[in-house]
Structures are given as C-alpha cells and as structure tokens.
Amino acid sequence: MIKWDDSYSVSYDGIDEQHKILISIIQEVETAINDDSYSFKGLIEVLNRLEEYIKVHFSYxxxxxxKYDYPEKDQHFTEHNELRFKILSTNLDYIEKSKDFYTETYTYLFNWLINHIMKIDKKLALFLVDKNA
Ligand SMILES: [Fe+2]
Ligand SMILES: [Fe+2]
Structure with missing residues (x-):
C-alpha cells in the first residue's frame, strides 16, 4: 500500500515536503493503473510527472x-544516479505494457524510495540540521 507514514520523516522540512509529494505522485500512478477509466495516455502523463519530480527532488x-560540502556526497549521488539510469533505461512511454509491469515498476520505485529515505536521506538530514542549514 502506497502511503506516507510519519516514520518516513527525516525531520528536515524541505526534504520531507518533497518526499510527501513524491509518494503522492506514486499513489496517483497506482490509481491510474487500477482505475476503471484506465488509459495508457493518462498513465503516461502521471509517470512523466513522477519522472520530472524525481529530477527536481534529486537536484534539490x-x-x-x-553547498554544505557533505562528506558522504559521493555515495549519495551514486544512489541517485543509479535510479536516474534505471528510469532512463525503462523507456516507460515507448510502448504500452501490461498492468503487472507498471505495478512492478511503481512498487519498485516506492520500495527504493523508502529504503533510500530511511538509510541515506536521514543521514543527510541529520547533517543539515547539525549545520543549521
Ligand atoms: Fe536522496
Ligand atoms: Fe530524498
């Protein structure tokens, strides 16, 4: 079940706000797939929005x-780049695939995101709070 949970909070408002938006767009993907009024065009519209917002968030x-010369920057950038590459190579809007395929894709994204938030983003947030950033 795709839903924001307060345990995902990294206790840094700017990052939490964007994570909430990301999760809500993944929820929209879930809805777009399971909706009675499903259309490939509608689904692609939401997936493109998700892709764009992931870019915005990673850049942020x-x-x-x-800016704050974070010591674990390289590891964090590498994880972001792995997901960027995965999204690029998925070619989501190239040709319509099964609903199972899209379900697997958004489930993967959601799990990736939560895992990344809990391990990698939380560390960054602690550092930023410490720097009064
Ligand atoms: Fe991150
Ligand atoms: Fe993040």
Whole structure:
C-alpha cells in the first residue's frame, strides 16, 4: 500500500515536503493503473510527472550536499544516479505494457524510495540540521 507514514520523516522540512509529494505522485500512478477509466495516455502523463519530480527532488538534495560540502556526497549521488539510469533505461512511454509491469515498476520505485529515505536521506538530514542549514 502506497502511503506516507510519519516514520518516513527525516525531520528536515524541505526534504520531507518533497518526499510527501513524491509518494503522492506514486499513489496517483497506482490509481491510474487500477482505475476503471484506465488509459495508457493518462498513465503516461502521471509517470512523466513522477519522472520530472524525481529530477527536481534529486537536484534539490544534491545542491544542499554541494553547498554544505557533505562528506558522504559521493555515495549519495551514486544512489541517485543509479535510479536516474534505471528510469532512463525503462523507456516507460515507448510502448504500452501490461498492468503487472507498471505495478512492478511503481512498487519498485516506492520500495527504493523508502529504503533510500530511511538509510541515506536521514543521514543527510541529520547533517543539515547539525549545520543549521
Ligand atoms: Fe536522496
Ligand atoms: Fe530524498
């Protein structure tokens, strides 16, 4: 079940706000797939929005890491780049695939995101709070 939970909070408002938006767009993907009025066009519209927002969010965190010279920047950038590459190579809007395929895709994204938030983003947030950023 795709839903924001307060345990996902990294206790840094700017990052939490964007994570909430990301999760709500993933929820929209879930809805778009399971909706009675499903259309490939509608689904692609939401997936494109998700892709765009992932870019916005990663750039936001990366700018903070650069600005405050975060010591674990390289590892964090590498994780972001792995997901960027995965999204690029998925070619989501190339040709219509099964609903199972899209379900697997958004489930993967959601799990990736939660895992990343809990391990990698939380560390960054602690650092930023410490720097009064
Ligand atoms: Fe991150
Ligand atoms: Fe993040």
């Amino acid at each position: 965190e990366e700018a903070l890491m650069t």
